[in-house]
Amino acid sequence: MPRLDNLKLRASWGKLGNNAVGDYATQLMYERRTYVFDGNAVPGAGISAIVNDVLTWESTTMTNIGLDLSAFKGRLNLSADVFDKLTDDILIRASIPGVFGRLEAPYTNAGKVRNRGLEAEVSWKGTVWNDFRYGVSANYSFVRNKVLKYQGDVASYSGQRILLEGYGIYDYYVREVDCIATQEKIDRMLADGYVFYPSTPQPGDFIYKDQQKEGEVGYKIIDDGDRVIKGHSYPSHFFGLTLNAGWKGIDFSMMFSGVAGISQYLNSTWYTNVVRNGSVINKKFLGAWSPDNPGSKIPALTTNDGGRNTANNDFWLQDASYVKLRNLTLGYTFPEKWTSPFISRARIYFTGENLLTFTRFEGLDPENGSASNYPNMSRYIFGVSITF
């Protein structure tokens, strides 16, 4: 390998502690609770939280093996890493049963999460035809997170997401839509002994898959017991591509980046089959199911859904993978001989930021959560830069 300039093999291991909660989390607190006797509001006291007096720090153990390579007189650079990040004793507010009352749950060192993956970056720069300079740089990483320990079989929930041992952090937990109901199908299922929650569908509503088989608890009961884990709320793949080139005074660069393997739950007042007075909804719902449009996969528009279609389900769960053109710059630097001696350097340029998004996600911005969040802005800048 005569052209190899540098080859380095790296390995590292480290452990960090983190006190991620506020002070005094090991103490029971009494809060003010008022009550009225004889027409006077008098102070009372009641506990507001349960505490855990055996808290310890979170710890993160990071193991990393990497390779750096440089060749062809520095024109090719490559760096790759495999990592394993294990966070243990994670301070989590445990779920406590409501029989304690309306108390804040205590922190516990309950969680153990593993993030495993690899990162790679490769770049090439070169010159052709004497004065055409170019460079390409690409990076990719893959990360998988998994909850190794939490609360045994007991899950925590956050909206449509679930935190459960053996799965990714807050994976989605939703019902699966089977089909759009017709009167005939509803009648058939009812006659067959099916029970529906929150209520029996009407024509145009979703019918959800019954996840239980005959003989299992919940068979022929369509309810939240039919939810399944489906879709990650953190991306698995991250990638980026940077291109740049220059010729004489002209310079050009563009940068793409994106993620894949992430889902977003999109159901808001703007993206819904539930019509409310004064609210604006996505025009997609013009194509909703109706007696005249029986082939539609979109549930019928209604003012009173009662949770029949807005129960957490996979219709509203969308692939939020995307590729964005983050930046594009084109500039021209005037030759010095034109501008000297008064001006040492003059450049005009155009820069655009967040110019293009390629995604199947139907919200305003796949990077920015639910539909109602303000999307990232696009910016176009024309500039003149003069240095005296």
Next chain:
Amino acid sequence: MKNKIFRFFLPAAAILILGACKGFLDTTPEDGIGSLEMWTTAEHADLGVAGAYSPVKCFQIGSDPYNPAGCISSNAMTDTYTKYAFAWGTGFDDTGCRYFCNNSATTGYGVFSNKWLADYTGVQYCNLALDNLPRMQNVLKEEVYNNYLGEVHFLRALYYFDLLTFYSGHKTQDPGVPLYTAMPDYDNAYRPRSTPADVRRVMIEDLEEAAERLPWRSYEKGRANRCAALVLLGKVYLYAGNFARAAEVFSGVVSENDRAAEPYSLYSNYAELFLQKGEDNDESVFVIDCVNTYGNGSRLDLLYSNRSANCAGTNTSIPTKELVDFYLNADGTKYDGSTPDWTNRDAVNRFFAGRDPRLDASIIRPFGLFVGKDNVTYEYRAPYDSKTSPYACLRSNHSSNTNYCWRKFCNQGNETTIRRHSGIDIPVIRWADVLLLYAEAVNESSGPSAEVFDALDKVRRRAKMPVVSRQGDQAAVRQLIRDERVYELAGEGHLYADWQRWFAHSDNDFDYESLTNQSILGYDGVPLALTQVSVRNFTRRNWRYAIPQSEIDVNPALVQSEGWGN
């Protein structure tokens, strides 16, 4: 629970700063003051006992005293689970009763979790107090010590009674609720339901001890007392179907009251009982004292009242045509269903003048008058019109409809200066209720007798209604008493629990079709245009609440209420 690794200790250290607005205490060094200290001085006992009362009225969610959902103080809204009232959705219905009314609630709804959390908060506050008070015998005056211990025992029974009523039912075949007689540690918190009999044993012990320690009348308005403890004890037996014991307890209550230096008695004016001016009366046995200051009032004004009231009420609960039609004629005969010309003021006024006066005292009906905001007298005309003569038109929150409105618990004029924090007290136990419970217990236990009719007569006379004829067999008198409870107690939060007492979940006689599932009609018989709710569509599951989904999720030992899915 699988992970036995956590260990939660109660009070490592805690203090309370009284003057703090936000509640969080502890700006002094934390290592010096522990929760043991919390229960060492007389002042701390005052705080702890008042704290044990607090979930009765309003458990503040965060710092939001607007939301008393699920507390015993909101139970009046649950009359909407019977045919006599209906919850009409507005954004102000934090109780979420409308979702139970139209049966669209799922197990994750607040209507189920709020009450669960409020009652169990009360249970655990009581448990902590009962753990600590016995050590304070030397610190507190004997009288104070007895009062405090008695009050907390009463409160714990009150919370468990409410839990059984809504999540189980009190009868042997009902599923029960989880039972905690001490604050559990984390590992022992995951319990299955205890049977109603087990819960009852705790309630009976609590109430007997409370009755032992407390004076007959409250030493301060709003406190528990011996009479309240005995009445609740009687209810515990009555709801369990132990009529002999119930009759014994209630007879004891009535005779002890006759001998008492300060006996309870019926207040002369029924209508004023539910207004500010009738508040301080001898009828209140256990009352939730409300004052019109922020966080210390009653929410019922807002939920019951109308737009013309100073609180700009939301008519979230409306009395139904079934209730109005159920009231007797003023001469004690049954109303025959004939209607006046609803556009004729004089005819309508004559029509209602010919009915039980409690109708007009409880309900605002067409051409009924109401003194609203700025002491303007309004006349109820529905649908709303813009005429001003002879009175401006009272506006209900559903003003294009022909619904009735509540008058009970609605402030008049500008009495309520802080909206949602009404000063009208909420009676939990009042003497008329006691008399009817007494009559019911005796009649069930041994059939009609002079005492039964005497009790009914007292309630009738105060209402300015003719007394009942002293004839009829046990079944006929049973019906008389049941009907009287509706006339007397409508809108006060007893009716759903009454049905639960009178029928059983497994009882095929409890026919939801005829008892609850009527369409909701206006006074003129026209169905109301219910935009946020449908007609009532109860099934057998509506007999009781679902256990909140969050609870089922974390505690696999709990079995969900029948019909509420898994």
